[in-house]
Amino acid sequence: MLAARRIEGMDDGKPDDRLAVLERQITYLYAHFGLDPAAADQVELPVPPEITALVRDGKKVAAIRDYRRAFNATLADATRAVGRLAH
DSSP states (O other), rough: OOOOOOOOOOOSSOOOHHHHHHHHHHHHHHHHHHHHGGGGGGGGOOHHHHHHHHHHOOOOOHHHHHHHHHTTTTTTHHHHHHHHHHH
């Protein structure tokens, strides 16, 4: 089992400070592994089968609601995503 480990710079402080530390770490990981940060926006997350079933059953409003909850998405993003599922 992996033991929890404290991350330097994350012990205390304000959420903005902690966010800045995480952003630096992510930037480092992208550079270290030679990844393109813009590619992360192109990744399609798997949609839970419950949402797919709602779309299939014609319950678009419920599918959008559940998509927003599942992915913390805006109304516009959820509407587009559910629209893509419907086609």
